[in-house]
Amino acid sequence: LSAESNRNTTTIPVEDEIEVTPAISSPSTFWRRKRDVSLINTIPGRIGIFLVSLAVFVVIWQILATTLNNTLTLASPSEVLSALGSLFAGNVPLAATGVGNIYDGILTTIELIAVGYAISLVGIPIGIVMGRWRAAESIIDPWINALYAIPMIALTPLFYPLTGASFSAAILVVFLISVFTIMINTYSAVKYTSNTLAEVAKTFNASESQFLTKVVLPASLPEIVAGMRLGLGRAVLGAIVAEVLVMFSSLGNEMFTFQMILDTPRSMAIVFVIALIGIIALQAPRLIERYAFKWKETERLQRGFKR
Amino acid sequence: MSFVYRYRFGVLALTVVGFVLLWDAYSAIVNNPSSLASPSDTLHWFYLLTYNPGVHGILVSGLQLTLTAIFEGFAIAAVIGIPIGFLMGRYVIVDYFLDPWVNAWYSIPAIAFVPLVMNWFGQSYTATMLVAFLIATFSIMINVYTGVKNVSASLVEPGLSYGANGTQMMSKIILPASLPDIMVGLRLGISRAIDGVIIAEMIFTVGGFGGIIFDAADKLELGLAVACLIILAIISIILNETMKYITRRVVAWKESAAMSR
Numbered sequence: 001l002s003a004e005s006n007r008n009t010t011t012i013p014v015e016d017e018i019e020v021t022p023a024i025s026s027p028s029t030f031w032r033r034k035r036d037v038s039l040i041n042t043i044p045g046r047i048g049i050f051l052v053s054l055a056v057f058v059v060i061w062q063i064l065a066t067t068l069n070n071t072l073t074l075a076s077p078s079e080v081l082s083a084l085g086s087l088f089a090g091n092v093p094l095a096a097t098g099v100g101n102i103y104d105g106i107l108t109t110i111e112l113i114a115v116g117y118a119i120s121l122v123g124i125p126i127g128i129v130m131g132r133w134r135a136a137e138s139i140i141d142p143w144i145n146a147l148y149a150i151p152m153i154a155l156t157p158l159f160y161p162l163t164g165a166s167f168s169a170a171i172l173v174v175f176l177i178s179v180f181t182i183m184i185n186t187y188s189a190v191k192y193t194s195n196t197l198a199e200v201a202k203t204f205n206a207s208e209s210q211f212l213t214k215v216v217l218p219a220s221l222p223e224i225v226a227g228m229r230l231g232l233g234r235a236v237l238g239a240i241v242a243e244v245l246v247m248f249s250s251l252g253n254e255m256f257t258f259q260m261i262l263d264t265p266r267s268m269a270i271v272f273v274i275a276l277i278g279i280i281a282l283q284a285p286r287l288i289e290r291y292a293f294k295w296k297e298t299e300r301l302q303r304g305f306k307r
Numbered sequence: 308m309s310f311v312y313r314y315r316f317g318v319l320a321l322t323v324v325g326f327v328l329l330w331d332a333y334s335a336i337v338n339n340p341s342s343l344a345s346p347s348d349t350l351h352w353f354y355l356l357t358y359n360p361g362v363h364g365i366l367v368s369g370l371q372l373t374l375t376a377i378f379e380g381f382a383i384a385a386v387i388g389i390p391i392g393f394l395m396g397r398y399v400i401v402d403y404f405l406d407p408w409v410n411a412w413y414s415i416p417a418i419a420f421v422p423l424v425m426n427w428f429g430q431s432y433t434a435t436m437l438v439a440f441l442i443a444t445f446s447i448m449i450n451v452y453t454g455v456k457n458v459s460a461s462l463v464e465p466g467l468s469y470g471a472n473g474t475q476m477m478s479k480i481i482l483p484a485s486l487p488d489i490m491v492g493l494r495l496g497i498s499r500a501i502d503g504v505i506i507a508e509m510i511f512t513v514g515g516f517g518g519i520i521f522d523a524a525d526k527l528e529l530g531l532a533v534a535c536l537i538i539l540a541i542i543s544i545i546l547n548e549t550m551k552y553i554t555r556r557v558v559a560w561k562e563s564a565a566m567s568r
Binding site for chain 1: 410523532546547
C-alpha cells in the first residue's frame with residue numbers, strides 16, 4: 001500500500017485530468033425534482049424548451065441593444081444577422097487585406113485546425129507508452145504535467161520572430177496547445193485500466209501485446225476519445241489565437257480588424273462564426289461518443305459509482 | 308522496478324539539463340538573438356528582472372495586475388458558476404433550459420469573447436478580468452452540474468428513506484458527494500482563468516504579464532519574453548498544484564476509495 005500511495009503522489013488520479021462527460025440518463029439522477037415536467041421530458045418538449053430559451057436570449061439581447069442604442073457597443077441581433085448575410089453573400093472582402101471573403105477565412109481556419117490537430121495526435125502513442133512503461137512515465141510525466149499547466153498561448157508571440165508570420169507558426173501553436181491534453185488523457189486511461197480486466201488477462205496468460213491490444217486499448221478507448229475531443233476544443237482555441245497573433249487575413253484577425261474600424265456588427269458576426277466553429281468542434285464528437293460508447297456508460301453505472 | 312524508475316528524480320534533473328543544453332546548442336546554430344533567445348540571454352534578463360529597479364518595477368506591477376485579474380475573475384466565476392451548476396443539477400427544468408447555452412458558451416474559444424468585452428469596457432483591467440470570468444465560469448458550471456446530477460443512487464436512497472428534507476439532502480448528501488467534481492471544476496476553472504487573462508492581456512497590451520511578454524517579443528527582446536514566460540509557467544504550475552493539494556485535502560476519502568479499488 002505504501003508503494004501505491006507513493007506512486008499516487010507523483011502522478012495524477014484519473015478524475016483529475018478528465019473533464020467529466022455527463023451520462024445521458026442514469027438511474028442515479030432519479031432524485032432530481034421532476035414534478036410537473038413530464039411534458040418537457042419528451043423530445044418535442046425538449047426542442048420546445050430550447051426554442052423558448054433561444055427566444056428569451058434573443059429578446060434579452062434585443063432589449064439590451066435598444067436600451068444602449070449604440071451600435072458600436074452592442075449591435076442588435078438583426079444588425080448582426082444582416083452583417084452575417086452580407087459576409088456570406090461573399091462580396092465583402094476581408095477587411096485586413098481587402099482580398100478574399102469569409103469562405104477563404106473559414107477554410108484557412110479549418111485547415112489550420114485540421115493540420116495542427118492531426119500532428120498532435122502523436123500524443124496518443126506517447127500516452128500509451130507512458131501508461132504502460134513506468135520508465136517512460138517517470139521521465140516524461142513531470143514534463144507533461146508542467147507543460148500542461150503552462151498557458152501555452154503565452155508561447156505564441158515567441159514563434160513570430162522565429163518563423164515569421166506564417167502558417168507553420170500557427171500550426172505549431174495549435175499543436176502545442178492540444179497535444180498535452182490528448183497525451184494526458186490517453187496516459188491516465190491506459191494507466192488506470194480496471195484491475196478486474198487486467199487480472200482476467202493475467203489469469204489467461206495474455207502476452208504483453210495481447211494485453212495491450214485486446215484489453216488495455218478497448219478499455220481505455222472512451223477516455224482516449226474524450227481526450228481527443230478536449231484536445232480538439234483546445235486546437236480550435238489555439239487556431240484562433242494563432243490567427244490573431246501571428247497570421248494575417250484570417251478569421252481571427254478579421255474579428256479585430258472589423259472591430260478596430262468600428263464595424264461592430266461585422267465583428268460580432270465573425271465572433272458568431274468562430275463560436276459556431278468551436279461549438280461544432282466540441283459538441284459533434286460528443287454526440288458520436290454517446291452512441292459509440294454506450295457500453296462504457298452502462299458499465300460505469302453497474303459499478304455503482306461514478307468512474 | 309526498473310533502474311530508471313528508482314532514480315527518477317536524478318533522471319528528471321538529467322532531462323532538464325539535457326533540455327537546456329539542446330536549447331543552448333540550437334540557439335548557437337540559429338545565432339540570432341532577435342529570433343531565438345539563448346539560455347544565457349534569458350539568465351541575463353533574470354538578473355535584470357531581479358536587480359534592475361526599472362525592469363523589476365515593470366515585473367512587479369505586471370505580476371500584481373495579472374494575479375489580481377486571475378483571482379478576481381476566478382472568484383466571480385466560482386460564485387456564479389457553482390450555484391447555477393447546482394440548480395441545473397437539481398431541477399430538470401433549469402437543466403433543459405440552460406444546458407444548450409452552457410454547453411455552447413463553454414465551447415466558444417476564449418478569444419472570441421475578447422472583442423465583445425473590448426466593446427463594452429475598452430482595453431481595461433475590468434475587460435481582462437471579465438474575459439477570465441467568462442471562460443472560467445462555464446467550465447465550473449459544467450463540472451458542478453455533472454457532479455450534482457450524477458450523485459450515486461446508493462447515497463440518495465438512504466437519505467430519502469430516512470425522510471431527509473431538501474436542506475438536509477443538499478447539505479449532507481448532495482454537496483459532499485459532488486465535492487470531488489466541484490473541486491475538479493474549480494481547478495480547471497483556474498487554469499482556464501489564467502488562459503483567459505493571458506489572452507486578453509496579450510491583445511490589450513496595456514499591462515500585465517501577457518502584455519509584457521507580447522511587448523517584449525514585439526520589440527525582439529526575446530530574452531525578456533522567455534524569462535517572463537518561465538515565471539508565468541512557474542506561477543501556473545504553483546496555482547495548479549495548490550488546487551490539486553486542496554482537492555486532495557478536501558476529498559481525501561475519495562482518493563482512498565479510488566485506491567482501494
